[in-house]
Amino acid sequence: MADSKKVISVLQKIGEKIEEQKEYLTELDQPIGDSDHGINLARGFQEVDKKLPVLNDQDMGTILKTVGMTLVSTVGGASGPLYGSAFMKMGMALAGKTEIGTDDFLNSMDAAVEAVKQRGKSAVEEATMLDAMVPALAAMKKAAAEGMDGKAVLQAGCQAAWAGAEHTKELVATKGRASYVGERGLGHQDPGATSFSFMLDVVKECL
Ligand code: ADP
Ligand code: MG
Numbered sequence: 001m002a003d004s005k006k007v008i009s010v011l012q013k014i015g016e017k018i019e020e021q022k023e024y025l026t027e028l029d030q031p032i033g034d035s036d037h038g039i040n041l042a043r044g045f046q047e048v049d050k051k052l053p054v055l056n057d058q059d060m061g062t063i064l065k066t067v068g069m070t071l072v073s074t075v076g077g078a079s080g081p082l083y084g085s086a087f088m089k090m091g092m093a094l095a096g097k098t099e100i101g102t103d104d105f106l107n108s109m110d111a112a113v114e115a116v117k118q119r120g121k122s123a124v125e126e127a128t129m130l131d132a133m134v135p136a137l138a139a140m141k142k143a144a145a146e147g148m149d150g151k152a153v154l155q156a157g158c159q160a161a162w163a164g165a166e167h168t169k170e171l172v173a174t175k176g177r178a179s180y181v182g183e184r185g186l187g188h189q190d191p192g193a194t195s196f197s198f199m200l201d202v203v204k205e206c207l
Contacts, residue, residue, distance in 0.1 A: 001104075001105060001150050002105075002207075004055075006206070007064075008055060009206065010203055011048065011063070013206055014045065014199050015049045019042050024194075028191040051067075059097055065092070067091075068084045078120075079191075082119055082192070083129075085115040086111075089108075089115035090108040093110070101150075110137065116128075116130055117130065121175070122175040126171065127171035127193075132168075136160045136164065137157070138160065139159065157204070161193075161197040165193035165196075176192075
């Protein structure tokens with residue numbers, strides 16, 4: 001599926017995608033938050049981008065842990081520590097590896113979901129990034145169990161992620177800033193569920 005160099009290029013492309021979608025992600029954060037989700041993530045990934053070039057010869061653990069720590073330390077909002085922990089835990093799951101397959105990727109996604117649940121004290125159906133992450137992971141595991149190849153697995157994951165992001169419009173947020181607006185948040189798509197879906201799209205496009 002991918003070696004370290006490939007993972008670095010995927011991470012660079014995630015940064016480009018976030019930059020491209022910065023305004024949209026920030027607009028989604030306006031009615032239910034404080035209009036900074038795109039700005040927050042773009043700042044974080046700009047810093048990540050500076051660190052990537054020297055990591056070419058490193059294992060996935062080192063690369064992803066560096067990404068996670070950079071996001072934690074440079075992103076102001078809630079999404080920094082959450083995505084930061086997710087990337088750090090993915091790194092821990094892939095420590096020592098310079099080559100990964102679909103199973104490794106799914107194991108690391110498991111670790112990412114657990115990290116967000118723990119750090120955010122959150123679960124599905126609370127209108128957060130988890131509402132894209134959890135169904136995406138379930139769909140990818142199902143596709144892999146059915147013997148689909150990496151590309152088809154990611155396709156299934158992306159479809160489920162976007163459906164999950166769409167579903168957040170029907171949920172009243174009970175975690176994060178969006179919980180302050182309560183039912184007024186109905187009809188609005190969660191920015192974090194959306195940014196995750198964009199990230200997974202990049203992984204699929206790069207494969
Ligand atoms: P902030 O809310 O601090 O301004 P951002 O705007 O960057 O931070 O990120 C908001 C996103 O973070 C939300 O759309 C949601 O997906 C995610 N989020 C916030 N709190 C939690 C939590 N406790 N668990 C999971 N995700 C969360
Ligand atoms: Mg915000």
